[in-house]
Amino acid sequence: MTAGSQITVLGLGDMGSAIARTFVARGFRTTVWNRTTARTEPLVEVGATAAPTAAEAVAASPLVVVCLLDGTAVDQVLASVASAVAGKTLVNVTSGSPAQARANERWAREHGAEYIDGKIMGDPPYVGTDHIMFPFSGSPTAYETHEPTLRTLGGIAYHGEDPGAAAVEFMAQVAFSYELLIGFLHVLKLVRSEGFDVAAFTERAAGSLAVFPSLLNSMAQAVKSGEYGPDLGSLDVQAALMNDMIGHRAAQGVEAVRMREIKDLMDRRIAAGHGDQGFSSLFELLPPQA
Structure with a gap:
């Protein structure tokens, strides 16, 4: 058994347990820790070793996967393992912002550890399969060293040295889905309000x-x-549809905030002399970065 086959998992919620169970099943010597110790018992039954403290769990392995509820929990656990992380690689797959990832990387560097930030795009039952994706970013050296191990978890992708890059990817992907799906639900309400079959x-x-x-x-x-x-036709042509789109929604009592936003942007873009351009040009009128 080589040092590279020793892994620690901190946090045994549904996702952390699935990660730890996958490592055990693939033959890794897996040490686990959870604040509620009862969560370690099913993992011990399949071959993991439970550590009494987070610091002892970190000391047991060169590679430490952190999978906790949120950034506050990560801060608390990192504070408790500060004396044990030197020389380790921390892979944090807890949901969080790019700013949190960069702060975690600074903390790890100050304590002599390498840091990789990761995010999880999928559900616990799919860990260890191709039906889940883990974007990673952070230390290129650490990522190259541990890439074969991380591939055990499912599909993976490296987004560069900036530790916040994986969080940017994750949040943008999730936001894209939410924006699309909430619009879809509003459209279904419109279709049903007219008495038509939403499934058809x-x-x-x-x-x-x-x-x-x-x-x-x-x-x-x-x-x-x-x-x-x-794209989608010139704004001059597209804008002519907007009053009907808004009026139809208003008549059916369906939310029209997005349609009004689009009309306002189109009108402003046309007034500025860009009516021959397409929908993508509305990007130029979106609020500037903070």
Whole structure:
């Protein structure tokens, strides 16, 4: 058994337990710790070793995976293991912001440890399969060293040395899904308010999604270059639809905040002389970065 096959997992909620169980199943000598010690018992039964304290768990392995409830819990646990982390690699897969990831990396560096930040895109039953994705960022040396081990968890991707990059990727992916899905629910309300079958509509609408990958890539390139072609048609033409879109929603008592926002942006862009450009050009009017 080599040092590289020794792993510690701090935090045994549903996801942490799934991670630890996967490591045990793949033959890693796995040490586990959880604030509520009863959570360690099922892992011990399948071959893990339970440590009485977080610091002792960290001391047991060169690679430490942290999977806790939130950033506050991470801060508390890191404070308790400060004397044990020197020479270790910390892989924190707890949900959190890019700023939190960068603060954790500074803490790790100040205490002599390498830091990799990770996020989890999937559910506990899928850990160890191709149906879950872990974006990582942080120390390139540590990532290269431990990449084979991290691949045990599922699909992985490295987003660079900035420790906040994985969190940026995760939050953007989740936000994209939420923005899309809340809009979809509003549309279903509109369809149902008119007395039509939402399932039949969705089946038809889903067929149109095939055009979106190329459209999204085209829009991203336009934003990157600042050269806006007439995607979805020119704003002059698109804007003519907006009063009907808003009026229809208002008549059915369906939320129209997003439609009003779009109309306002289109009107402003047209007034500035850019009516020949497309939807992606509205990016230029979004609020500036804080």
